[in-house]
Amino acid sequence: AQSVTQLGSHVSVSEGALVLLRCNYSSSVPPYLFWYVQYPNQGLQLLLKYTSAATLVKGINGFEAEFKKSETSFHLTKPSAHMSDAAEYFCAVRALFKTIFGAGTRLFVKA
Amino acid sequence: GAVVSQHPSWVICKSGTSVKIECRSLDFQATTMFWYRQFPKQSLMLMATSNEGSKATYEQGVEKDKFLINHASLTLSTLTVTSAHPEDSSFYICSAIGLAGGNEQFFGPGTRLTVL
Numbered sequence: 001a002q003s004v005t006q007l008g009s010h011v012s013v014s015e016g017a018l019v020l021l022r023c024n025y026s027s028s029v030p031p032y033l034f035w036y037v038q039y040p041n042q043g044l045q046l047l048l049k050y051t052s053a054a055t056l057v058k059g060i061n062g063f064e065a066e067f068k069k070s071e072t073s074f075h076l077t078k079p080s081a082h083m084s085d086a087a088e089y090f091c092a093v094r095a096l097f098k099t100i101f102g103a104g105t106r107l108f109v110k111a
Numbered sequence: 112g113a114v115v116s117q118h119p120s121w122v123i124c125k126s127g128t129s130v131k132i133e134c135r136s137l138d139f140q141a142t143t144m145f146w147y148r149q150f151p152k153q154s155l156m157l158m159a160t161s162n163e164g165s166k167a168t169y170e171q172g173v174e175k176d177k178f179l180i181n182h183a184s185l186t187l188s189t190l191t192v193t194s195a196h197p198e199d200s201s202f203y204i205c206s207a208i209g210l211a212g213g214n215e216q217f218f219g220p221g222t223r224l225t226v227l
Contacts, residue, residue: 036218043117043204043220044155090154099145099206099216101155 002027002093006102014110019063019078021105023091026072033074034092034099035065044090050074061085081109113139115207117219124195125227132190132222134205140185141207145216146178149202161188195226 007022025031032051036044048059055067065076074091086109091102114137124130134144143162147155159175161167161182169175177199179191188207192199202223206216 041202041221041223044206044218046215049215094216097143098157098160100157101147103154 002031002095002098002100004091004093004100004102006089006091006105008105009103010106010108012108012110013081015083016080019076019081019085019107021076021089021091021107023065023074023076023102024072025074025091025093027093027095029095032094033065033067034094035059035063035074035076036090036092036101038088038090038104047076047089081107083109083111085109113137113207113209113217115141115205115217115219117203117205117222119222120220121223121225123225123227126196127194129191129193130195130224132192132203132205132224134188134190134207134219136186136207136209136217139207139209139217141188141209142185143208144182144188145206146180146188146190147204147206149204149221151202155204158190192224195224197226200224200226 003026005024034049035047047063048057050057050067058064063078088104090104116135118133146158149155158173159167159169161180163182163185167180182188202221204221206218
């Protein structure tokens with residue numbers, strides 16, 4: 001079985017500061033890992049995905065994530081936060097044809 | 112990228128009525144579709160997985176007689192909430208994986224259901 005843990009339900013950063021959203025996973029088989037962003041009352045938008053190729057994955061809007069098997073982590077980062085980055089972020093693991101989502105982290109960006 | 116649509120985008124109904132939500136893959140054929148529900152400020156919870164032409168597989172704790180799923184074609188899946196009650200009020204999101212396979216699920220924009 002697989003599971004996802006996102007550390008921190010809320011993260012607050014200043015505009016221009018580093019964004020770090022944490023995600024740890026467990027999976028009985030090699031997983032695919034994803035980060036999604038959700039704006040209020042909208043569906044999910046894929047930010048980036050790891051599919052067993054490069055461990056450092058670059059996504060849209062300047063986000064990237066690094067797959068660390070030894071740490072079972074897939075943390076999301078962005079060097080410089082923008083006001084438009086304020087949203088809910090979900091880490092997800094897909095294995096055995098099923099995608100499981102973490103609880104989500106709400107990112108606040110202060111001016 | 113591939114597009115998944117949902118209809119309606121929001122619906123309000125009276126308690127005891129049934130509501131049907133459609134999920135369509137607009138520019139690809141979806142072998143597998145998933146239905147999720149999301150309560151306010153919570154994550155997405157997988158309700159069921161459906162494959163075209165076969166019965167849906169429901170997650171533990173999801174009542175299959177309450178949430179009827181039909182995946183009649185490669186581009187359409189429907190979720191019917193039968194005899195809806197206020198506790199069924201939620202945001203329902205579908206997603207699809209295409210015939211071409213790959214690893215990405217494409218998500219619909221969601222349907223907000225409010226049961227009075």
